[in-house]
Amino acid sequence: MASAMVRTMSTAAAGAAPVSLDTINPKVLKCEYAVRGEIVTHAQNLQQELQKNPESLPFDKILYCNIGNPQSLGQQPVTFFREVLSLCDHPALLDKSETHALYSSDAIERAWQILDKIPGRATGAYSHSQGIKGLRDEIAAGIAARDGFHASGDNIFLTDGASPAVHMMMQLLIRSEKDGILCPIPQYPLYSASIALHGGSLVPYFLDEETGWGLEVDELKKQLEEAQSKGITVRAIVVINPGNPTGQVLAEENQKKIVEFCKNEGLVLLADEVYQENIYVEDKQFHSFKKIARSMGYTDDDLPLVSFQSVSKGYYGECGKRGGYMEVIGFSADVREQIYKVASVNLCSNVSGQILASLIMNPPKAGDESYESFMVEKDGILSSLARRAKALEEAFNSLEGITCNKAEGAMYLFPLIHLSQKAIGAAQAAGTAPDAYYARRLLEATGIVVVPGSGFGQVPGTWHFRCTILPQEDKIPSIISKFKEFHEKFMDEYRD
Amino acid sequence: MASAMVRTMSTAAAGAAPVSLDTINPKVLKCEYAVRGEIVTHAQNLQQELQKNPESLPFDKILYCNIGNPQSLGQQPVTFFREVLSLCDHPALLDKSETHALYSSDAIERAWQILDKIPGRATGAYSHSQGIKGLRDEIAAGIAARDGFHASGDNIFLTDGASPAVHMMMQLLIRSEKDGILCPIPQYPLYSASIALHGGSLVPYFLDEETGWGLEVDELKKQLEEAQSKGITVRAIVVINPGNPTGQVLAEENQKKIVEFCKNEGLVLLADEVYQENIYVEDKQFHSFKKIARSMGYTDDDLPLVSFQSVSKGYYGECGKRGGYMEVIGFSADVREQIYKVASVNLCSNVSGQILASLIMNPPKAGDESYESFMVEKDGILSSLARRAKALEEAFNSLEGITCNKAEGAMYLFPLIHLSQKAIGAAQAAGTAPDAYYARRLLEATGIVVVPGSGFGQVPGTWHFRCTILPQEDKIPSIISKFKEFHEKFMDEYRD
Structure with missing residues (x-):
């Protein structure tokens, strides 16, 4: 009894905060989530800096390749899905004749079925x-x-x-x-x-x-x-x-x-x-x-x-x-x-x-009014993602000291970077993991945000980063050339 | 080492299920949530029975007064809110002139502001x-x-x-x-x-x-x-x-x-x-x-x-x-x-x-196109809830053995029921808490679902139930009369 009471009373008496890192659930402290971790916080700070002072950095915008978030990079939503959601949010529309001028007939039908x-x-x-x-x-x-x-x-x-x-x-x-x-x-x-x-x-x-x-x-x-x-x-x-x-x-x-x-x-x-x-x-x-x-x-x-x-x-x-x-x-x-x-x-x-x-799990079927436009949207997105995956993979593999497996699926590449002892030393001096150091330097030079491999786990002594294939296709060439320029300079800077 | 390995291997060998009540997280077992607990499961089963055989029970529908879920009992959504959601779900609408025929101008304006x-x-x-x-x-x-x-x-x-x-x-x-x-x-x-x-x-x-x-x-x-x-x-x-x-x-x-x-x-x-x-x-x-x-x-x-x-x-x-x-x-x-x-x-x-x-947190303001109709909807709902709270409270207080505090706010009444020793004995014989027994009998007699007080905690030896004030106003008189009829019979049945 005594110890618990004394602890609480002394906390209050001494004016110490009722909650501190020492008194929260240690499981919370232990949990880590690199996809929205330190490097992303740093990117958000740089973004604010750019807003205040657009000329202050060597790039004009942040490119978030850290997370599988397609629409944040300009991917458009599938029209049919959004039509149905819009109708279900405001079912009063379904009784109005004007609705037919704005929504496809199968979206209206599907909204009724769902309701x-x-x-x-x-x-x-x-x-x-x-x-x-x-x-x-x-x-x-x-x-x-x-x-x-x-x-x-x-x-x-x-x-x-x-x-x-x-x-x-x-x-x-x-x-x-x-x-x-x-x-x-x-x-x-x-x-x-x-x-x-x-x-x-x-x-x-x-x-x-x-x-x-x-x-x-x-x-x-x-x-x-x-x-x-x-x-x-x-x-x-x-x-x-x-x-x-x-x-x-x-x-x-x-x-x-x-x-x-x-x-x-x-x-x-x-x-x-x-x-x-x-x-x-x-x-x-x-x-x-x-x-x-x-x-x-x-x-x-x-x-x-x-x-x-x-x-x-x-x-x-x-x-x-x-x-x-x-x-x-x-x-x-x-x-x-x-x-x-x-x-x-x-x-x-x-x-x-x-x-x-x-x-x-039940998209438009052949014969539905929206089917053809739906398929154009779907195939357009998937075939473009395939081309982007290939272009980025080839670009990574063309660089000194990088090898990159094919993205057969999903939304990411996870290239292996062979870092020199000098680069590893520089990271140690900066107090970070070598891949985190690389990712930070990449961000500061180009505005491109990737997640260090250490956030996902990797064979000890190997270094990677995760980069999404999600920037819009017309942006890929400039990303590749920025990346290439940074990487070559980095390799030269830290040549053993 | 040995014990863990033997356990896993013997589990697989014996064909015992990899997951059983004995091997799940005991915190999960301990957790209880009466608002969607046993009585509600029972009500859902009765509802299915009614669908199969509409004449099989002494009522024709289940009345869910167990949970603060207004729209499930017929409350209509606020139009302005739904208009804005509908537009934000399908922003392509915002560029079309036909949209003005279907949505209020301030909803369109708000959707733009949000986007x-x-x-x-x-x-x-x-x-x-x-x-x-x-x-x-x-x-x-x-x-x-x-x-x-x-x-x-x-x-x-x-x-x-x-x-x-x-x-x-x-x-x-x-x-x-x-x-x-x-x-x-x-x-x-x-x-x-x-x-x-x-x-x-x-x-x-x-x-x-x-x-x-x-x-x-x-x-x-x-x-x-x-x-x-x-x-x-x-x-x-x-x-x-x-x-x-x-x-x-x-x-x-x-x-x-x-x-x-x-x-x-x-x-x-x-x-x-x-x-x-x-x-x-x-x-x-x-x-x-x-x-x-x-x-x-x-x-x-x-x-x-x-x-x-x-x-x-x-x-x-x-x-x-x-x-x-x-x-x-x-x-x-x-x-x-x-x-x-x-x-x-x-x-x-x-x-x-x-x-x-x-x-x-930022509804329509005086002067906005939707303001008046919004206020009619809002006041209509809140004043009706106030009347329903009062009508139910008075009805409960008029009954033998029930006392009920006023609902000054929120969506519930929590009446105290004075149960006889005979009723408590019947509950014990049925293996349930007395208030759970009362709630179950109420459900089986009337289709009204309330949550026993034991799901919320109460002074030991007292018995309550929680009943929402959410059935639509025109349903309240019939709920009160059904409730009254059940309660009087119950009190008579278990008079000490």
């Missing part, structure tokens, strides 16, 4: 905590059409983007630092952040850069056993396919081995499949892990599997709408109830995001 | 992790106009409704079960759920039903000291004003004492102010805790204070939009950075919700 799925057509009401049932059924139908295997709306949990869904699963699975989650290295730092916030242990498995960021099951086994030897109970494995930040697309045979591994080891498979529409090479195709598991004959009884999807990625890139879902299969009814309970504490995800999630 | 605050006018881009700066500034201006004291957009964190904001603060403050949060009893169960999920201790303080759910500082002190004597470090106090589920509106003098208490004891004041627009009595007024603290001369250096606001409540009731914010003051810069970091892991809240949050 009819919402109890009382109330888009302003909390929905079921998993999301509106009719929309979940529509998403399930889209999954079934994609995979060729049954899907149920009862297994869909609609969420405000994929991130809260990932947190929900981490919260469910992690009891203490003795629980581990297998994560790829490099990884998207949402995973390391979420594991840190929930007090678990990240068990790394390394992707093989030499083989195009290959995911080897032998490596999984090795890391699993090493974790177990330290007393860690590994609960789940995160697989990001297509890869972030690494851009590889897994081959079917590889996926089968991963499923087999999960089944044998009793792991939950957490499948980040948010880039499922972003494939840029002819010889690769996206296969969901559920399709793979079902094609191997595995049922709900064989392994628990969660697939994450988001409206933020794909060709739609609707990051600001915060829509997404997870398909949850292979859990017992009583565990499912616990997932539902946690979802219900937050009531529901935003209904516009729910509607958009149903639209991306 | 101009969004970098690149990209409503589909992730925003700043605290929300769009221009919208935060607008909200700050609204707060300043409300309180008469300065507010800064830098202190606003836009969130997907108030719930995620509450979780963020609990996550920041709670390190272990040795950290306590003072919460009113009865309380809105988001707080108990969030404290359980984050592994802290709820330190209850009891509201005094006799004095209209009065909040006595002596009680706060007593409970604080009792918690401290058990070795608990109390970090913060939750105050819900207007009260949920209790509906009281705090008097200014009372608020001053609470602020003084926080200041003296070094507590963070977590002020749930989501019902700030919902006041139904002439002699009470809403005062934000920030206004109270500032009027006492306290600055940022004196106490940390977080005010939660939501688009889900008020006269707007836009629950499905998941918009809200917290105003965070009195924290040191380094702790603020930690809050920002956690916000950044989830990237940002949904942009439509952000826009709506700016609209509720």
Whole structure:
């Protein structure tokens, strides 16, 4: 008793702040999220400087290549999706004849269909905590059409983007630092952040850069056993396919081995499949892990599997709408109830995001009024992304000391930079990691923002950065030439 | 090493499920959220039964009075807000002349103003992790106009409704079960759920039903000291004003004492102010805790204070939009950075919700084209809510064995039911709490869904239920008569 009371009283008495870095949750302190970390804060400060004094820096604008945020770089939203959202936000329009002059007829029809799925057509009401049932059924139908295997709306949990869904699963699975989650290295730092916030242990498995960021099951086994030897109970494995930040697309045979591994080891498979529409090479195709598991004959009884999807990625890139879902299969009814309970504490995800999630899984079909213009928009975005990925990859590979794997999918390149001892020394002198030093110098010379590889994890002693392929296509040549100029100067400056 | 490996291997070998109630995070198991709990699940099942077989039950529809979800019960959205959202979702409309036939001119103008605050006018881009700066500034201006004291957009964190904001603060403050949060009893169960999920201790303080759910500082002190004597470090106090589920509106003098208490004891004041627009009595007024603290001369250096606001409540009731914010003051810069970091892991809240949050804090003004119709809608909703609150309160008080405090604000009544020993015995025989038994019988007889008081906490041995005042006004008489009929029969059935 005495010590607690004395502590509180003395705090107040001494006028010390009730909350300080010493007294907050240490898990919060430990969590890191480089995608919006130090380098981005520095970029925002430079941007303010530019606004005040446009001539003060060697560039006239900041180019945010740090984050998969297509519309911030000028990508236009898909018209049909926005028409439907606009109508659902203001359903009174649907009764007015003038509406037909402004909206396509299939958007109007779709808005009616969606409203009819919402109890009382109330888009302003909390929905079921998993999301509106009719929309979940529509998403399930889209999954079934994609995979060729049954899907149920009862297994869909609609969420405000994929991130809260990932947190929900981490919260469910992690009891203490003795629980581990297998994560790829490099990884998207949402995973390391979420594991840190929930007090678990990240068990790394390394992707093989030499083989195009290959995911080897032998490596999984090795890391699993090493974790177990330290007393860690590994609960789940995160697989990001297509890869972030690494851009590889897994081959079917590889996926089968991963499923087999999960089944044998009793792991939950957490499948980040948010880039499922972003494939840029002819010889690769996206296969969901559920399709793979079902094609191997595995049922709900064989392994628990969660697939994450988001409206933020794909060709739609609707990051600001915060829509997404997870398909949850292979859990017992009583565990499912616990997932539902946690979802219900937050009531529901935003209904516009729910509607958009149903639209991306059920876009216009051949014969619909919007179909042709929709396909022009979709193909235009995806083919341009493929060209941008290739142009940037080739540019990186043309530079001294940089090697860069192909972006088969997703929205990023993750080049390897061979830094000289002199450059590494300069970084040490500046008190930062060598790749962070490189990224900072790049920003200060060109205005281009990339994320240092250390934010994602990498083989110790190697250095990378993540750069999105999202600047608009007409900007790519000038980005390449700015980058090239900076890089050559940097290499010359730090030649050993 | 051995034990962990054996456990994992034997799990897989034995074919036991990788995830069971025994192996999930016990904090998840412990968390409870009665507002969408057992009684609501039962109601949903009955609803399905009614759909299949409309004659099977003694009522023809379920009446959801369990949750503050106005639009699910027929409340119409505010036209101006929806016009602006609709335009921002599909900005291409703004260039078309036909748009003027469908939207009010001030909605068009406001949509332009909002788009101009969004970098690149990209409503589909992730925003700043605290929300769009221009919208935060607008909200700050609204707060300043409300309180008469300065507010800064830098202190606003836009969130997907108030719930995620509450979780963020609990996550920041709670390190272990040795950290306590003072919460009113009865309380809105988001707080108990969030404290359980984050592994802290709820330190209850009891509201005094006799004095209209009065909040006595002596009680706060007593409970604080009792918690401290058990070795608990109390970090913060939750105050819900207007009260949920209790509906009281705090008097200014009372608020001053609470602020003084926080200041003296070094507590963070977590002020749930989501019902700030919902006041139904002439002699009470809403005062934000920030206004109270500032009027006492306290600055940022004196106490940390977080005010939660939501688009889900008020006269707007836009629950499905998941918009809200917290105003965070009195924290040191380094702790603020930690809050920002956690916000950044989830990237940002949904942009439509952000826009709506700016609209509720800056609605149409006198002279705007929409002003008059807006005021008709707003006043219509609020005056009707006041009449409904009064009618239900009087009806409850007219019944044998029920006493009910006035709803001065918020959206709920929380009547006390005096249950007979016979009724309590019947509940025990059914394996439920007496108030849960009453609520279940009410549902099965009438289709009316209320939440048992045990979901909110109550003085041991007393029984209550929470009933919203949200059914449309023309439905109130029939609800009252159904309720009355059920209650009288119930009292007769269980007369000792």
